[in-house]
Amino acid sequence: MSSNSILEKYPNYKTDIGIEIHVQLTTKSKIFCSCPNTINPQPNSTICQVCAGYPGVLPVLNKEVVNMAIMAGLATNCTINKISEFDRKHYFYPDLPKGYQITQGKKPICNNGYIEITKEDGTTKKVRINRIHIEEDAGKNTHSDASLESFVDLNRAGTPLLEIVTEPDIESAHEAREYLKNLRLIVQHLGICTGNMEEGAFRGDTNISVRKKDSLKLGTKCELKNINSFKFISDAIEYEIERQIIAIESGEKILQETRLWDSKEKKTFVMRVKGEAADYRYLNDPDMPILEIQETWIKEIQKSMPELPQEKKEKLKKDFGLSDYEANILLNEREISTFFETCFKINPSKQLINWILRDLIGFLKEEKILLAESKITPELMANFTKLLDDGKINSRVAKEVFDEFIKTGEVPSDIVKNKGLESITSVNEIEKIIKQIIASNPKQLEEYKSGKTKLFGFFVGKTMEATAGKCDPKILQELLHKYLN
Ligand SMILES: [Zn+2]
Known part of the structure; x- marks a missing residue:
């Protein structure tokens, strides 16, 4: 505006x-x-x-x-x-x-x-x-x-x-x-x-x-x-x-x-x-x-007064480490703000606020429903952020899981288990896949070694493809650097 x-x-x-x-x-x-x-x-x-x-x-x-x-x-x-x-x-x-x-x-x-x-x-x-x-x-x-x-x-x-x-x-x-x-x-x-x-x-x-x-x-x-x-x-x-x-x-x-x-x-x-x-x-x-x-x-009323927006905003910033921008959005969305605080109590995840402001609010707007009318609960949301915090799923899989549990109300950890979406975090397993990919793409390897470093992304993509997106991105990066150089 x-x-x-x-x-x-x-x-x-x-x-x-x-x-x-x-x-x-x-x-x-x-x-x-x-x-x-x-x-x-x-x-x-x-x-x-x-x-x-x-x-x-x-x-x-x-x-x-x-x-x-x-x-x-x-x-x-x-x-x-x-x-x-x-x-x-x-x-x-x-x-x-x-x-x-x-x-x-x-x-x-x-x-x-x-x-x-x-x-x-x-x-x-x-x-x-x-x-x-x-x-x-x-x-x-x-x-x-x-x-x-x-x-x-x-x-x-x-x-x-x-x-x-x-x-x-x-x-x-x-x-x-x-x-x-x-x-x-x-x-x-x-x-x-x-x-x-x-x-x-x-x-x-x-x-x-x-x-x-x-x-x-x-x-x-x-x-x-x-x-x-x-x-x-x-x-x-x-x-x-x-x-x-x-x-x-x-x-x-x-x-x-x-x-x-x-x-x-x-x-x-x-x-x-x-x-x-x-x-x-x-x-x-x-x-x-x-x-x-x-x-x-007057004194009686003063004692029973709920929190005012300005105080509430300061509290959101101080207690939950939110930015001014994030606190302002929550201030305007009382229902979501309470939801955020309850989720945070169950699992104080740093990733929570992003998923709420971006994906949850986006979903509610798109479906034109209120939070109370959706299938999501603080327990489900906390279960979801716990998977992220523990590195059980990476951010690509996370979006897929989020889109599913918000519609069905199914427990996120069950979705991950049933669909076999858990991140591959085994260094040995990833190592094996990377070696195979490097071996089957000798031309790209040569170009990479002669200075075409952009091809790093090509190898990341290939590995992700081979693991259906479930590879832990951090381990993948480390190992690729090791084997390409
Ligand atoms: Zn009357």
Whole structure:
């Protein structure tokens, strides 16, 4: 992926980007009622009077939501506010039967945090987090073109969300992508969000403005709505930066708009122009008591916090001797990372990481299956690396064995035994074969001796052929050197 910013074309400009991410929490039940917090394809099947917005019912805050919000706050270096409050944000839409969304306005649960990211030049910087607040999701409307009808499904209503809002500290598409990747990894490691962008479990709005480098005032910002892939976010930001610069250069005024990304046309287009800031008539929700969080609660959460990605990465490098590159791949593949650690415990092989990163991940991608759906187990993998470590099989045979046991689930050492694939390590036996080959290829021997040293490979090939690839390559090399010279 190119890290060259579109801004290199416009050296007099800089851009200021702020990101608001909605993190859908993985609590068992919804935020204010006991309905299950699951995706259910049957419309309006996981709803009750509370999440369907009946009058006269009372919301009861799910403690697990607060636990997760505190975790997110601690993991992003925020202050956890001892007192926070809930407000009603009013607007009318069929998927919001109450006529308002319960959210946190002036007094959110977390403030003033930051996440560290790596810039294009490899240095790190902090992206400040202005706030994290708790809110409920709305339902969903669907429209049928065929029957010209519209439908409301309230299953999603009352799904707990955290909204994580940055300061406009992000200065390029690269930095935006880094921020999103890091934040997504954090919430996944905390186990509070699946991070699934296609399903909208991790979705964001991006505010972008540009200004001349010598100007201290931020430019007028445009909001890019609901982009659900890292690639699209990058592309949309790059497009939007250039669009705004060209507009300013030609004397146009940037309007404060909400825009959408068209991934086919590769451009943004106007969804709506924001005149004045929308007036949602925020009002303290009289149904919701003040949320008071004692220090002991925060301490408790702190103690139970799982490992964060940055710590995990350092551990992978230190405990398993992995490179930065290898650790980064495992960090993004939690299931594979756990698998690696379990295999390593059974047989701490130096060869393990290569077979996992190259061959195992390759196989899963090709078959389009998850590790859990494959026949491979840590025991089989460890059995396999043990064969390699002990020199029982060479790397050529290893690939054949790997391809077989990963498909069948058969024990690698059994495959080797049954198929007679064990390496030939007997010096006498190899010696005998080499002597025969040299004797039957006198022309090549003569050429080799007169300086055509490339022919060494010819003799290696012949010996391997004669042993069906099972010859120990190290012994073979040594012996060939001995008999050819
Ligand atoms: Zn409910």
